[in-house]
Amino acid sequence: MRITELLTPARVACGAEAGSKKRVLERLGALAVADIPDLTPTEAFDSLVARERLGTTALGNGVALPHGRLAGARHATGALLTLAQGIDFDAPDGRPVDLLFALLVPAAHTEEHLDVLAGLARMFSDARVCAALRGCTSGAGLLAAVADWDARWATA
Numbered sequence: 001m002r003i004t005e006l007l008t009p010a011r012v013a014c015g016a017e018a019g020s021k022k023r024v025l026e027r028l029g030a031l032a033v034a035d036i037p038d039l040t041p042t043e044a045f046d047s048l049v050a051r052e053r054l055g056t057t058a059l060g061n062g063v064a065l066p067h068g069r070l071a072g073a074r075h076a077t078g079a080l081l082t083l084a085q086g087i088d089f090d091a092p093d094g095r096p097v098d099l100l101f102a103l104l105v106p107a108a109h110t111e112e113h114l115d116v117l118a119g120l121a122r123m124f125s126d127a128r129v130c131a132a133l134r135g136c137t138s139g140a141g142l143l144a145a146v147a148d149w150d151a152r153w154a155t156a
Contacts, residue, residue, distance in 0.1 A: 002150045003123060004143070006078030006103070006116070010034040012139040015084045024087060025049055028066060028102035031079035039072055044104055058091035063124045067103040067117060076105045076116055080142050082133055099124065099133055123149050 011031050018024040029045030047068030051057065058064040079102040086096025101120055123129055123146075132145040 003078070003119060004147050004150050006076055007080060007143060007146060008035055009139055009143065011077070011079045012142045013079075013081050014136050014139055014142055016081055017085070018083055018087055021052070021087060021089055022049075024081070024083070024089075024097075024100060025052065025066060025102075028079050028081055028100060031081060032077050032102050032104050034079075036073075036077060038074075039070060039077075039104075043070055043072065044068075044102075047104060048102060056090040056092070058089040058097050059121065059124060060091050060093040060095065061124075061130065062086055062091075062095050062097055063099045063130065064089045064091070064097045065101050065103065065117060065120050065124070067105075069107045070104050071107045073104060073106040076103065078103050078116075080133075080146065082136065082142065099130060119153075122153070 011034055018027060025048045026045050029048055030041035033039040033041055033044045047070050048066045051068040057066045081100045083098040086098035089097035091097060103116055129149050136142045
């Protein structure tokens with residue numbers, strides 16, 4: 001699955017303000033279901049928080065991949081958020097997190113969940129992608145940077 005298939009213009013935000021991990025998870029939950037009428041921001045937030053309680057989803061280098069499962073979801077959905085200022089996310093390297101991608105999948109889609117997380121980890125381990133995302137000033141720029149990654153990965 002291409003990362004761009006998980007996103008829409010309504011599910012990205014650039015340069016957001018978030019003072020805490022809880023606030024950023026609330027924002028990501030709302031973004032992830034922004035244009036999915038049968039899912040609520042509260043359901044999405046609760047799923048992200050439940051997973052985060054098991055251990056941090058921060059990867060290091062300022063990146064976190066909060067994720068969870070939603071019983072009412074019909075397909076995987078994502079939200080991409082960049083922060084104006086990094087926040088403490090209990091990252092293994094201690095660095096503040098400023099790039100976040102939330103992934104929500106249907107409860108029974110275990111293999112898809114793991115496959116998409118692996119693809120996201122590959123994307124966010126590419127320093128050029130992270131630099132491009134951090135340099136974006138709009139949601140359209142974020143979507144373009146992800147589409148560029150998808151195009152390069154598909155031909156690699």
